[in-house]
Amino acid sequence: MSLDPAAALELGTVRVVGTGLLGASVGLGLSASGARVLLADVSPTALALARDVGAGVPDPGTEPVDLVVVAAPPDVTAAVVADELKAHPDAVVTDVASVKAGVLAALTASGADLRAYVGSHPMAGRERSGAVAARGDLFLGRPWVLSPAPGGDAAAMAVVRRLALALGAVPLAMPASEHDEAVALVSHLPQVAASLVAARLRHAPDAAVALAGQGLRDVTRIAASDPALWAQILAANAGPVTAVLEQVRDDLDRVLAALRAIAAETPDADAVGARGDVAHAIADGNLGRERIPGKHGGVPARYAVVTVVIPDEPGALGTVFADIAAAGTNVEELALEHAPGRAVGLLEVSVLPAAREHLEAALTASGWHVVA
């Protein structure tokens, strides 16, 4: 998980069009490896800022270019890609827009020669935007989807794959429409679900939200996302998002029908099968959850959870993790949960099941309070 300077240098001269968070981060990462990066932006101020943070130098327009990375706003991406393909007939051109089929359709409709074009989507971002938030390591360890145009050159694909590797990302090839359906499912659906659940809390009594536990916190964490940005993302992928949301709506209607039948039960009229329908919905969720790849992309492991009481003071976490390490136990996952009204936290450490008893004994021996 690191930048690959050799790959970066093999890219030759890279032109980055659009110097916001993603464009400037591409420039920073490649420049850090010693690659030649030329920057372009319709805003002179944004361009100067990207130069100042070290993302590259303003493109003088006089040098041959090997690769163009279009990091313009989604609604102008296709037009900019078409312009760049025309202006740099010997270069490979890619874009980094988060939805791919619309860009490809617009490019195809424009009649552009797409042999040297590869759409891409580095799955990285931050809560902040602009070159000022750019980091050369933004893409480290993140999936970077490559969506070649039908009939595109294998050589162009190899160049964009090298770009992903140069920036420490994990390249994954996928046709544009498959990519859009995949992100509708794994990214856009969870966002809508989290927002809809959180929205129900707006007018809830204080006493109700005081009962919030870790489940609600986890489900609604991404509900804090930027509304303007997400309206743009969801609108750009409206077709695939609509398709998956309609399936969820149908599933929800089935659960609702079962619960309504149970609520209307009388001693003489049992809601036959309704409890089974509810259990079925939860069981389907079990099966889906198991599809999510585990650590390092492998098969999901079943971890045992060891919970430790942590006083709320600097040093406590360092000491407990040192004790965990001294016990020879590797931490697979972790979470810190806060008790309402108490100045302590509960640290949940996931370990391999075989390691659980040993770790609990070791931590107890070190004076920690290991909880149920």
Place this chain on the structure above:
Amino acid sequence: MSLDPAAALELGTVRVVGTGLLGASVGLGLSASGARVLLADVSPTALALARDVGAGVPDPGTEPVDLVVVAAPPDVTAAVVADELKAHPDAVVTDVASVKAGVLAALTASGADLRAYVGSHPMAGRERSGAVAARGDLFLGRPWVLSPAPGGDAAAMAVVRRLALALGAVPLAMPASEHDEAVALVSHLPQVAASLVAARLRHAPDAAVALAGQGLRDVTRIAASDPALWAQILAANAGPVTAVLEQVRDDLDRVLAALRAIAAETPDADAVGARGDVAHAIADGNLGRERIPGKHGGVPARYAVVTVVIPDEPGALGTVFADIAAAGTNVEELALEHAPGRAVGLLEVSVLPAAREHLEAALTASGWHVVA
């Protein structure tokens, strides 16, 4: 955050009816404080197991009892409470079922004298069940809702509050119907949402789930919950859960209508207002998310996130937390994220915004790779 032995001893003699996870944990916690705990269960095997783990002694039926804790299955709770009220006219009786209005309605219909009854719901549980999984510290720092019967004695309420405090829980008084609406919102709705999102992954292509990020993992974590248990919980609270799910379904239909309009757009027919509707749904989620109490029940704080690359080996977490402590920084929240296909993790540490720059500099100086 600890057991309160003085409060436990003030309770006098406590009879626990039903020695599964919750009943045996109550018995263990009180016994650990030196209280006299008498156990009862329809299953002699379960009773012997609870005795063997130290939850108390089998009730000889010859001693006066001050408090009865009914921890029977939800569908027999009301009948057992009514029996106990009759058998122990001088004792306070409580139950620990997770849904309260149904129990109260059944008790009222039975004509029982409810002056000495207080419904309660300790919000604690584990993935395992039975006395073998019981822990005396199961309730430490957890909310424990108290729902008195209308016209119930203040003295009975004080006794059950003392029970919660004796076990280290945080007592919160709330009428039964309010409790059930609150848990429908903060516990049952997130469970259904997580399960429905996860269920969509069942038949997804491997390449799609390979793009799963932390957002999907967070939203679907509780989708791994037990279907039989959750069918029972949701059925017992069918009315309030139906009400909140119908509101979510209406919100979902609004988002769907907007996205369908956008998907059907042509250059001549703009979906006026549709993007605004989508942004509105996400913004409503922002407002709801902000209602969730922050650490220690206080006002939610806006934390800054510092992300550090962690090699996947024992000791790394201990060292990084020791370095964080050496920097004098307190950790507010934390999460460990795994990069697909890489043997490292990204540790996300939330700190007060004012501490961010100092911590990033200190960790970098200690040789850690601090990421965007």
